[in-house]
Amino acid sequence: MTQDQFETLLARHGNEIFGFCCHITGNRNAAEDLYQDAVLKAFELLGRIDGSSKNGLKSARNYIIGIAVKLNSNLMRKKLLKDSFFVPNGEVLIGTALDGSDIVRDTERKYAHSKLREIIAGLPERLRSVVYMYYYAEMPVADISQQLDIPQGTVKSRLNKARKEIKKKMEVFYNE
Amino acid sequence: MNKIDRDIRNALKDTPTISPDVNRELAQKFAQENYQRDTDETGETLILPVERHRKPTLIKRVGAFAACFTAIAVLGGGAAAMSGLFSPDNSSTQLSADDGTAPEEISQEATEEFTEEFTEETTEAPEEEATDAPEDDPAADYPENTYDMSTKEGIFAKMLNSKNFYDNISGKYVTAYCPQTTDMSFINTYQYDVKSGKSYSYLSCLNLTNSLDDILSGSMPEGWEGGKFTHDESYCDGEKCYSLNVRGYQGYYWLGEDYVALPDTINVAQLLETLENDPVVDMQQLGFGATTFCSNPNKIQLIVACLSNFENWDFEPTSTEYGDAVLINGTTVHYERFDTPTTFSMTVDCATGLIISYTDYDDQGNLYDYLVTHDLKINENAEPVPEIDMNDYVEYDEQKHANLKYEFKTNSSGKTYADKTVFGISKSSREFLPDYLAFGDGYIDVDEFIETNGDMSVLQGNDYHQYTEPSETEELVYKLNLYDCEGNYIYSIYYYEGYIDQ
Structure with a gap:
């Protein structure tokens, strides 16, 4: 991939990558750091990214997301991330960041979504990563498999396990 | 799409946008990193980092690896270049020395530590042991493996090799x-x-x-x-x-x-x-x-x-x-x-x-x-x-494959159906699939299948193991309605799709 293509990639998909970093870190400051680290790492490996194919930019976006997952995974191991995506009173930071947007208006729905995000954020890392990659970044299973270097079956298994877990916890939430 | 899938997707779609400050800071970092740029024979830009705030040894090796990878690809060596991790007979080591970005030297302490840790006598050696390595070969810094199964080092090395x-x-x-x-x-x-x-x-x-x-x-x-x-x-x-x-x-x-x-x-x-x-x-x-x-x-x-x-x-x-x-x-x-x-x-x-x-x-x-x-x-x-x-096989090309036209039969309602069971079903393949596809003793409704399973599953003919009862792993067992070629419901079956971990 050329430098120009890389710039186009960031212009077109930067926000998506950043959004992914927000989800996976649960913390805006950490997301900004992760985003920068992932982009720098990708830039360093630019020669290995194929930007010429039909879905080149999308693939490159997925490549950076894959890097972000791995970097975050290592950061977590080092216990550098202490802040939560969710502040103690239950106010969702991401909601604050979205003030003024028209995405979620209904209070009940918003609360359910907050709860759902909280449940996802509480999943084990290996499940959480594939959930964000599949549902937020809308990456096909094959791409997730490639970026995480795990078989597609494992991706599917993790997705299924995550869905099961989320479903179970949401049922408890609705019954409360 | 299932409700839970929809809910998850909706819950996650709200995200903050990136602050202009982040992009400014990123631009500064690019400038500060002082990346050297070079261009290979194919016109691709090679990025060789010379100053990094991370631990330097590996980063430089990765930089060398990236360069090696491209160079090797040009030479037709493909994935044979696997950094300096392998024995000195690996051609990539020579390349890493040639590209001007030889890895930073390992510290004296580190060398001593590893030498000390791996000085046990080799009791069992592979057939082709590495001989004298070039002086600038980074692999030369490392002691050879022991394969003694009465030591931890030997067990680890033998399993890897x-x-x-x-x-x-x-x-x-x-x-x-x-x-x-x-x-x-x-x-x-x-x-x-x-x-x-x-x-x-x-x-x-x-x-x-x-x-x-x-x-x-x-x-x-x-x-x-x-x-x-x-x-x-x-x-x-x-x-x-x-x-x-x-x-x-x-x-x-x-x-x-x-x-x-x-x-x-x-x-x-x-x-x-x-x-x-x-x-x-x-x-x-x-x-x-x-x-x-x-x-x-x-x-x-x-x-x-x-x-x-x-x-x-x-x-x-x-x-x-x-x-x-x-x-x-x-x-x-x-x-x-x-x-x-x-x-x-x-x-x-x-x-x-x-x-x-x-x-x-x-x-x-x-x-x-x-x-x-x-x-x-x-x-x-x-x-x-x-x-x-x-020669009995044809290369699969996603693009071309999507344009392949198969001759389907048509039922009395004008719906198409096929007796072949060689089709993979997914959203992306829908356009070249018939409405009904043979499976088991009948046909499945392709749209119904995709609607139910989306991209989570690809059904591939009759090769999947079929159950008569749903199993404990319910998320991986799908219920299929079988129809005759006219679209009349016959009965339902379960099919199972499972996976292997690495």
């Missing part, structure tokens, strides 16, 4: 992911010829009469193998490796570029040093993702995850039906596969370094994963790699 201890090998292993039941167990059957680089392997399912106890004890009754999954079939002809019947399309292959190279000997001391310096580097970057396929049935990632911290495990001598072995018990350390420490137990064959059996457990003590080897045969006893004529 087990392919050095046989020329031909065949066998099977049963493995699973989250095996609360046996429903997700699979058999991987393989035949490898290390010298020629030929290999063949495929996945099949278990006969469901086997209990988990049977599997773990290795005492499988006659007829323990169920149907073969034709889409999980791989073949290497010594030069190229192919996925056969890709995506369930019979007679089509995919060329697996990553699988071309045969692995060189992995230098354990260098591997450990690399992991220590930059855990960001993943196995794929190290080349392991590309080099374990053709000759080494051992799972490199698993070995590294379990054994790379020598303080986390212990071993004792034991034996198996294949001969002397060691029993290892410990706790895992590395990589995303194990995001929390996981206890494991494995039995390793002394002669080959191959894993004979393996189990690990989650933090509640539940069995999480396992691998049990069967029918292991080496050298003259090994089953030969079958000769497969690749």
Whole structure:
């Protein structure tokens, strides 16, 4: 991939990558750091990214997301991330960041979504990563498999396990 | 799309946008990093970092690796360039010295530490030992492996380099992911010829009469193998490796570029040093993702995850039906596969370094994963790699494939149907599929299938094992309504789709 293509990639998909970093870190400051680290790492490996194919930019976006997952995974191991995506009173930071947007208006729905995000954020890392990659970044299973270097079956298994877990916890939430 | 899928997607779609400050800061970092840029023969930009705030040793090696990778690709060497991790006979080492970005020298302390740690006498050596390495070869900094199975270093090294201890090998292993039941167990059957680089392997399912106890004890009754999954079939002809019947399309292959190279000997001391310096580097970057396929049935990632911290495990001598072995018990350390420490137990064959059996457990003590080897045969006893004529196969091209037109029959309602069962079903393939597709004793409604399963599943003909009852792994068992070719409902069946972990 050329430098120009890389710039186009960031212009077109930067926000998506950043959004992914927000989800996976649960913390805006950490997301900004992760985003920068992932982009720098990708830039360093630019020669290995194929930007010429039909879905080149999308693939490159997925490549950076894959890097972000791995970097975050290592950061977590080092216990550098202490802040939560969710502040103690239950106010969702991401909601604050979205003030003024028209995405979620209904209070009940918003609360359910907050709860759902909280449940996802509480999943084990290996499940959480594939959930964000599949549902937020809308990456096909094959791409997730490639970026995480795990078989597609494992991706599917993790997705299924995550869905099961989320479903179970949401049922408890609705019954409360 | 299921409700839960919709809910998750909706809940996650709200995200903040990136602040302009972040982009400004990023631009500054790009400038501060002082990247040198060069252009290779293909016009691609090569980025060679010269100053990094991270630990320098590995980053520079990765930079060299990136350059090597491109250079090797130009030379037609493909994935053979796997950084300096392998023995000095690896051509990539020479290239890394030539590209002007030779890795930074290892510190004196580090060298002494590793030398001290790996000075035990080698009792068993691979056939081709590395000889004198060039002075500028980074691999020369590292002591050679020991393969003494009475030491931890020897066990680790032999397992990583087990392919050095046989020329031909065949066998099977049963493995699973989250095996609360046996429903997700699979058999991987393989035949490898290390010298020629030929290999063949495929996945099949278990006969469901086997209990988990049977599997773990290795005492499988006659007829323990169920149907073969034709889409999980791989073949290497010594030069190229192919996925056969890709995506369930019979007679089509995919060329697996990553699988071309045969692995060189992995230098354990260098591997450990690399992991220590930059855990960001993943196995794929190290080349392991590309080099374990053709000759080494051992799972490199698993070995590294379990054994790379020598303080986390212990071993004792034991034996198996294949001969002397060691029993290892410990706790895992590395990589995303194990995001929390996981206890494991494995039995390793002394002669080959191959894993004979393996189990690990989650933090509640539940069995999480396992691998049990069967029918292991080496050298003259090994089953030969079958000769497969690749002229019988056509290269799969997603773009072209989408435009392939099949002649479908039309029912009285004008809906199309096909008796072939060679189609893969997914959203992306819908446009060239008929409305009804043969499955079992009837036809499935393609739109209904996609609506129900989306991209989560690809149904591939009759090769999948079918159940008459839903299993415990309900998320992987789908209910299918069968129709006649006129679209009249006949009855419903369950089909099962399962997977193998690495």
